[in-house]
Amino acid sequence: MIFRLCLLLLMMVTASAHAQNGLPTIAITTSTPLNAQKKVMAHMKMDGYDGAIGIKLRGNSSLGFNQKKYTIELRSEDGKEVDAPLLGMPAHSDWVLLAPYSDVSAVRDPLAFQLWRDMGHWGPRTKMVELTLDGEYRGIYILAEAIKRGKDRVNIAKLKKGDVDGRDVTGGYLLRIDTFNDDDATFTSKVPGIGEGNMSSEVIWSCIYPKKKNLQPEQFNYIKSYVDTVEQVIQSDYFADPERGYAHYIDVPSFVDYFIHTELSLNADGYKRSAYFYKEKQNADGTGGKLVAGPVWDYNLAYGNANFANADNIEAWNFEGASNNPTPALWQRLLQDPAFRKAVKTRYQKLRKNVLSNKAINAFIDRHAKLLKPCINHHFETYPELLVTEEEKKQLPKTQPFGTFPPMGGFPQMGDSIPQFPGGFPMMGGFPQMGDSIPQFPGGFPMMGGFPQMGDSIPQFPGGFPMMGGFPQMGDSIPQFPGGFPMMGDFPMMGDFGGFGGFGGAVGMFAAYRVSSYDEEIKILKQWFSDRLSFLDRNIARFDKDWEPRIQPLVEKKMSFPFGGFPN
Numbered sequence: 001m002i003f004r005l006c007l008l009l010l011m012m013v014t015a016s017a018h019a020q021n022g023l024p025t026i027a028i029t030t031s032t033p034l035n036a037q038k039k040v041m042a043h044m045k046m047d048g049y050d051g052a053i054g055i056k057l058r059g060n061s062s063l064g065f066n067q068k069k070y071t072i073e074l075r076s077e078d079g080k081e082v083d084a085p086l087l088g089m090p091a092h093s094d095w096v097l098l099a100p101y102s103d104v105s106a107v108r109d110p111l112a113f114q115l116w117r118d119m120g121h122w123g124p125r126t127k128m129v130e131l132t133l134d135g136e137y138r139g140i141y142i143l144a145e146a147i148k149r150g151k152d153r154v155n156i157a158k159l160k161k162g163d164v165d166g167r168d169v170t171g172g173y174l175l176r177i178d179t180f181n182d183d184d185a186t187f188t189s190k191v192p193g194i195g196e197g198n199m200s201s202e203v204i205w206s207c208i209y210p211k212k213k214n215l216q217p218e219q220f221n222y223i224k225s226y227v228d229t230v231e232q233v234i235q236s237d238y239f240a241d242p243e244r245g246y247a248h249y250i251d252v253p254s255f256v257d258y259f260i261h262t263e264l265s266l267n268a269d270g271y272k273r274s275a276y277f278y279k280e281k282q283n284a285d286g287t288g289g290k291l292v293a294g295p296v297w298d299y300n301l302a303y304g305n306a307n308f309a310n311a312d313n314i315e316a317w318n319f320e321g322a323s324n325n326p327t328p329a330l331w332q333r334l335l336q337d338p339a340f341r342k343a344v345k346t347r348y349q350k351l352r353k354n355v356l357s358n359k360a361i362n363a364f365i366d367r368h369a370k371l372l373k374p375c376i377n378h379h380f381e382t383y384p385e386l387l388v389t390e391e392e393k394k395q396l397p398k399t400q401p402f403g404t405f406p407p408m409g410g411f412p413q414m415g416d417s418i419p420q421f422p423g424g425f426p427m428m429g430g431f432p433q434m435g436d437s438i439p440q441f442p443g444g445f446p447m448m449g450g451f452p453q454m455g456d457s458i459p460q461f462p463g464g465f466p467m468m469g470g471f472p473q474m475g476d477s478i479p480q481f482p483g484g485f486p487m488m489g490d491f492p493m494m495g496d497f498g499g500f501g502g503f504g505g506a507v508g509m510f511a512a513y514r515v516s517s518y519d520e521e522i523k524i525l526k527q528w529f530s531d532r533l534s535f536l537d538r539n540i541a542r543f544d545k546d547w548e549p550r551i552q553p554l555v556e557k558k559m560s561f562p563f564g565g566f567p568n
Helices: 002-021 108-118 166-170 217-234 252-265 330-334 338-351 358-382 390-394 506-510 518-540
Strands: 025-030 040-046 049-058 069-074 084-086 089-092 094-098 126-133 136-145 173-177 185-188 204-209 275-279 291-293
Touching: 025 049, 089 136, 094 126, 108 126, 108 136, 108 252, 108 358, 126 358, 136 358, 166 217, 173 217, 185 217, 204 217, 217 291, 217 330, 252 291, 252 330, 252 338, 252 518, 338 518, 358 518
Parallel strands: 025 126
Antiparallel strands: 025 040, 040 049, 049 069, 069 094, 084 089, 094 136, 126 136, 173 204, 173 275, 185 204, 275 291
């Protein structure tokens, strides 16, 4: 009897605590270690769902964070996909648990997705939750819809294997510019990307719907040819012609909105990573079937939250490119058309009256902060490195570490001396520190204390490094690093490094600033929006007058590694 009373009391306390914090809880139980390559069977219990799932780790650099991201697939007990609604969101089998580890506000992704939806497009719906994994509290998470084809998601026509010619082959397709692996059907843009200091100008497109295993050769050739045509027409002399130019091939309003959304965000990955497009099937009368920009994804390093790729410069433009990954040149070319700039100005000024007003954005941030307030301290107790003390803030470097790094998103050139990193360079996207002795590589890296020499054989990497005996090729899968080495600029992390000023491990590596409290973070974020919107107001107002984009020439650049395996 006493035991039952105690159990009842415990349940009442737990229910009361849950009612107080207002966030739904998700409990996942695994029986197999998680990896980043393949989903394993697990069990998930939450309000409205109690059943089997497939789950795997997701991300690139974030694989080294203390708080992991997860990809989830709802399944039956025999492993087949099942659709189900989660927390009021439309039914589907594919979901994502985003970890706001590098975003202390935990608002950036939900806000970015909401702004895109308010601008009239489909964007992932989200719910804030608290996660327990195998009985261990893992903090606040963002349960989000995955970007997939479907009537309640990216609503494009289903492409069947027999749709290989005529109007049938014209759609729908879902495309992405991002890192990739062997499961992706990829092709390289025929137009070089731009960005100062980039080692490579190659922009890699992936067709993610249909999946590579279902994509027919005729379908792949069609969508590749269509994208090639779009990019080459945009670079042509007649690109602005209403009949023959880019407007014949792309959905201009979506590109206008994507430009506004990306430039407002000042996303460190803007245009060049997690950049999605889709193409619908052509109508029977020959209309439609254009390339559409969006949906949006991955904004944890946006809105003033990153110290590289000009993301900490309130007066920078994303379309001009940066020194981490090549930016598709189509954006700077579109801005050379007065008609496109006029469309941007008209649309932006309309949005500023409602969706992008300071009042609307601040209201969203305030609602979000209020929602998280009862449980945010528990989150910070779980990840104390997210906050720094006032005394620690005084010791942080006054210059941003990654603002002026040379090629490969922050990798130093041979002979460069960067004084603000005593004891060696920290990582940019997961690169091992130079000067440090890393256990996996006895004696440290041979060249400059941090990089394998050409021909070196590293026992932990069977066969040595694949490229020139010293550097992994893009897309190579190396077992010790779940998911393999991603594209340049985002190598997997080897352990937990000191990062920005030595405070906060991996989170400090990307941070443009550090805070001591959640309230301080929210205050800084709101001020950032005020400053960024003010910059855009002044400049976009001139778009149909005397404003001209800064043009970078299109130059083919290939990755090359001279003797010793070190980037030039």
